[in-house]
Amino acid sequence: MRQRKETWILTFAGTTQAMQMEQYARAHGLPGRMIPVPREITAGCGLSWKAAPEEGKEILAALQTAGLAYEAEYRVLL
Amino acid sequence: MIYLDSAATSLWHPKEAEERMIQALRGCGNAGRGAHDATLDAGRIVFETRMRLAELFHAESPERIAFTCNDTEALNTAIFGLFGPGDHVITTVCEHNSVLRPLYALEKQGLELSVIPADVSGRIDYDQMEAAVRKNTKAFVVTHASNLTGNITDLARVCEIAEHHSLLLIVDAAQTAGILPINVQKSGIDVLCFSGHKGLLGPQGTGGIYVRPELSIRPLKMGGSGIRSYEKEQPAAMPEHLEAGTLNVHGIAGLLGALEYLEKTGIEMIYKRERELMHLFLEEIQGIPGLTLYGTDDLQQRVPTAALNIGSCDSGYVSDWLYENYGIAVRSGVHCAPLMHEALGTREQGAVRFSFSHVLTEEEVRIAAQALREFAEEEMQQ
Numbered sequence: 001m002r003q004r005k006e007t008w009i010l011t012f013a014g015t016t017q018a019m020q021m022e023q024y025a026r027a028h029g030l031p032g033r034m035i036p037v038p039r040e041i042t043a044g045c046g047l048s049w050k051a052a053p054e055e056g057k058e059i060l061a062a063l064q065t066a067g068l069a070y071e072a073e074y075r076v077l078l
Numbered sequence: 079m080i081y082l083d084s085a086a087t088s089l090w091h092p093k094e095a096e097e098r099m100i101q102a103l104r105g106c107g108n109a110g111r112g113a114h115d116a117t118l119d120a121g122r123i124v125f126e127t128r129m130r131l132a133e134l135f136h137a138e139s140p141e142r143i144a145f146t147c148n149d150t151e152a153l154n155t156a157i158f159g160l161f162g163p164g165d166h167v168i169t170t171v172c173e174h175n176s177v178l179r180p181l182y183a184l185e186k187q188g189l190e191l192s193v194i195p196a197d198v199s200g201r202i203d204y205d206q207m208e209a210a211v212r213k214n215t216k217a218f219v220v221t222h223a224s225n226l227t228g229n230i231t232d233l234a235r236v237c238e239i240a241e242h243h244s245l246l247l248i249v250d251a252a253q254t255a256g257i258l259p260i261n262v263q264k265s266g267i268d269v270l271c272f273s274g275h276k277g278l279l280g281p282q283g284t285g286g287i288y289v290r291p292e293l294s295i296r297p298l299k300m301g302g303s304g305i306r307s308y309e310k311e312q313p314a315a316m317p318e319h320l321e322a323g324t325l326n327v328h329g330i331a332g333l334l335g336a337l338e339y340l341e342k343t344g345i346e347m348i349y350k351r352e353r354e355l356m357h358l359f360l361e362e363i364q365g366i367p368g369l370t371l372y373g374t375d376d377l378q379q380r381v382p383t384a385a386l387n388i389g390s391c392d393s394g395y396v397s398d399w400l401y402e403n404y405g406i407a408v409r410s411g412v413h414c415a416p417l418m419h420e421a422l423g424t425r426e427q428g429a430v431r432f433s434f435s436h437v438l439t440e441e442e443v444r445i446a447a448q449a450l451r452e453f454a455e456e457e458m459q460q
Binding site: 013014016018020022023034035036044045046047 | 113121141306
């Protein structure tokens, strides 16, 4: 069985919120990428942002500075 | 061909629109339906277009803009989604059938409808607007500018009455989006319906609806949203609430390119040029025998559209003569504005509508005016 590792996931209320975050992340070189929401999580939007656990703090700080909204953060085994 | 029918659709599209569309045709998946790059690229285009439209109309956030396939779909969404039997709605004779027919359909189900008249120049009687308000009045549905006369509606005045009576203000911006500055928040607009292929210079099959925060509209269509798929109802969150099914991403990409061009060029500059061309046309046609010109004389209060007739000539005959002899493309007939024609007294004759794009040359405008003069002089001699 493939070995799973802990992953940081950020969810969004809707697709527009997700795309707004993605645009900002790409423009500012934030780590991570969009993936389908893992089945362990319930979220408004089917897209979520995946990054390494140690990168979550930096991403949230950047989103806060930019005033960008998100739904919730999770740590899941993927 | 000298194309003077931009009020119907823009024949000219900026190269940015073409390039964006071709790119999208070659690489876009289905927006909001997965996380691979093909679908994300589509989502990125949709998001950026939403952002730019929100900026253009001064919407609170991009979520408040939903895409539709045209202005008619946006207006149907607003009218069927907000009103029902027992409600009273006030509209005007200046409206297009995309407003009138949905309202007539609801009238058959018990909606009360008041239609505010206009004078012979097509100017709305605003005093009657306030007088028409009843206890059960829900909204004003008004065009921002007539697609026939080009007269611009005094939205500040309508908004004042709407706010005074706590009514919704629904605006049809078919003839003004991309031409006149629109600020939904300052103008107190609750719902703005617009077309993407006229003043916004995008491809056909594009349009949209702005809905102010806290206002919810029953969706006209229900189906795939890419989110909350186990729920039996269309998601309540905008824009998915009003965007069931696959979006026209290729068209939206074209609209994005067009918006990029509009931002670079400035809609004020475009409107200024179009008004200059309309002004030139109106100067050149002065004194034409049998000429009847409709709409207000105050050119500051008009979008670049001039509707006219020559004597009692059938408007269709005039337009066909212009096209056959000079390749001048104009619109004749009723323009889907039956009540406006009744107000102008042109129910049988219709009218010949010239509408001006900023890419026309002065020479083309002069040719059109001269052709009309030639037609009128021959016709009125007989």
